[in-house]
Amino acid sequence: MEKSGMQDKDAFNREMLEFLQASTTPFHAVAEMSRRLDAAGFSALREADAWELQAGGKYYVQRNQSSLVAFVYGTDELPEKGWRMWGAHTDSPCLKLKPKPDIEKKGYRQWGVQVYGGALLNPWFDRDLSLAGRVHYQTKDGALKQRLIDLQRAVAVIPSLAIHLDREANNARTVNPQTDMPPIVCFSGDNSDLETLLLEYLKAEGAPDAVELIDFELSLYDTQPPAVIGWRNEFIASARLDNLLSCFVGLRGLLATGNKTHAVLVCNDHEEVGSLSAIGAQGPMLKAILQRVVGDHESFERAIHQSLMVSADNAHGVHPNYVDRHDNNHGPLLNAGPVIKINANQRYASTSETNTLFTALCKACDVPVQQFVIRSDMGCGSTIGPITSGALGVRTVDIGVPTFAMHSCRELAGSEDAHGLAKVAAHFFASRELPQI
Numbered sequence: 001m002e003k004s005g006m007q008d009k010d011a012f013n014r015e016m017l018e019f020l021q022a023s024t025t026p027f028h029a030v031a032e033m034s035r036r037l038d039a040a041g042f043s044a045l046r047e048a049d050a051w052e053l054q055a056g057g058k059y060y061v062q063r064n065q066s067s068l069v070a071f072v073y074g075t076d077e078l079p080e081k082g083w084r085m086w087g088a089h090t091d092s093p094c095l096k097l098k099p100k101p102d103i104e105k106k107g108y109r110q111w112g113v114q115v116y117g118g119a120l121l122n123p124w125f126d127r128d129l130s131l132a133g134r135v136h137y138q139t140k141d142g143a144l145k146q147r148l149i150d151l152q153r154a155v156a157v158i159p160s161l162a163i164h165l166d167r168e169a170n171n172a173r174t175v176n177p178q179t180d181m182p183p184i185v186c187f188s189g190d191n192s193d194l195e196t197l198l199l200e201y202l203k204a205e206g207a208p209d210a211v212e213l214i215d216f217e218l219s220l221y222d223t224q225p226p227a228v229i230g231w232r233n234e235f236i237a238s239a240r241l242d243n244l245l246s247c248f249v250g251l252r253g254l255l256a257t258g259n260k261t262h263a264v265l266v267c268n269d270h271e272e273v274g275s276l277s278a279i280g281a282q283g284p285m286l287k288a289i290l291q292r293v294v295g296d297h298e299s300f301e302r303a304i305h306q307s308l309m310v311s312a313d314n315a316h317g318v319h320p321n322y323v324d325r326h327d328n329n330h331g332p333l334l335n336a337g338p339v340i341k342i343n344a345n346q347r348y349a350s351t352s353e354t355n356t357l358f359t360a361l362c363k364a365c366d367v368p369v370q371q372f373v374i375r376s377d378m379g380c381g382s383t384i385g386p387i388t389s390g391a392l393g394v395r396t397v398d399i400g401v402p403t404f405a406m407h408s409c410r411e412l413a414g415s416e417d418a419h420g421l422a423k424v425a426a427h428f429f430a431s432r433e434l435p436q437i
């Protein structure tokens with residue numbers, strides 16, 4: 001173990017790859033994080049119950065099974081010391097099944113899909129796709145039940161059109177999500193509709209009493225496992241690096257924290273679609289939990305103004321084939337440290353003060369820092385940082401590891417960066433005092 005209590009890089013990356021593979025939907029990501037929190041002695045709280053928090057206790061709360069807030073109720077005086085908060089999001093762009101997905105064409109069974117978030121669609125062609133998510137069903141005796149499912153085998157594919165049938169494919173190919181994206185699942189005919197297939201699956205997988213499928217939230221994912229790649233193992237290739245990498249980094253940091261500071265990890269669903277929902281960063285979840293933790297309004301305000309939020313979401317590394325897409329002075333490199341994201345128009349919440357605090361945290365861990373601003377002639381993305389900061393009034397810095405192919409179903413990060421950032425997260429969560437500026 002290193003000084004920070006963090007594993008060495010290879011062990012860390014192996015565990016992150018396992019987490020990425022198991023977390024095929026936001027539901028599964030929250031289940032995986034909860035499993036690790038349980039194992040580390042955190043207690044699950046229900047929002048509908050009365051809470052009795054013990055100083056030094058560790059807790060977590062789920063909402064909709066797809067957003068999670070985990071926190072250490074530290075022994076330090078909360079209004080005096082404030083929270084050390086780390087935010088990330090559990091959702092990633094993907095293809096979600098429509099409520100009535102069944103399509104039959106030329107003897108094939110296909111599924112209609114909705115595009116969730118700003119997905120890059122081309123990478124979804126010719127992949128071995130599986131299905132995962134949450135299903136609700138009724139049993140023989142009329143009970144309503146739900147469960148998370150993950151088929152973990154390839155059951156669908158979206159074959160490309162051969163170049164012979166579209167000679168312009170390499171020059172002018174566009175993708176129509178309604179007509180080009182329905183995957184082929186099997187041959188059609190009796191018993192090939194989704195309800196029959198899912199009931200068959202549920203019966204085989206420990207729910208023999210399932211008789212009717214009521215509803216579901218299911219999405220497709222690429223079955224190719226996450227991997228460390230590159231001649232000298234420089235890179236990590238995986239689906240959902242945006243933003244499960246930042247969830248995992250925050251989680252590892254939290255698990256390495258003692259019980260003195262008030263450390264908070266928030267992982268919200270629905271970032272990729274604007275964050276406005278009961279469980280998104282623009283909803284009331286985090287504020288409601290923090291208010292319950294601290295008690296009265298004045299204590300909340302005092303604590304918030306002693307706090308710092310690190311909003312972690314991946315950044316765009318400068319791609320060697322497209323260097324002109326970055327400002328020449330602000331092109332982050334993979335394996336060169338986390339990136340502070342800055343935008344004069346507040347698409348990111350970083351300020352010179354919060355950037356200074358984050359840089360100091362990185363320096364203390366011997367982790368280099370980079371800066372990103374978008375080219376002045378291009379529009380800027382955003383994340384949960386400005387939303388959370390706007391809702392709570394908390395000082396916030398937007399940061400993230402540099403990546404390529406953001407919103408593809410196979411993204412690329414450096415194999416050093418997540419581990420470096422996790423050391424910073426652990427140091428941050430355990431910091432009883434932040435530098436006074």
Ligand SMILES: [Zn+2]
Binds near residue numbers: 089242271313314383
């Ligand atoms: Zn993101």
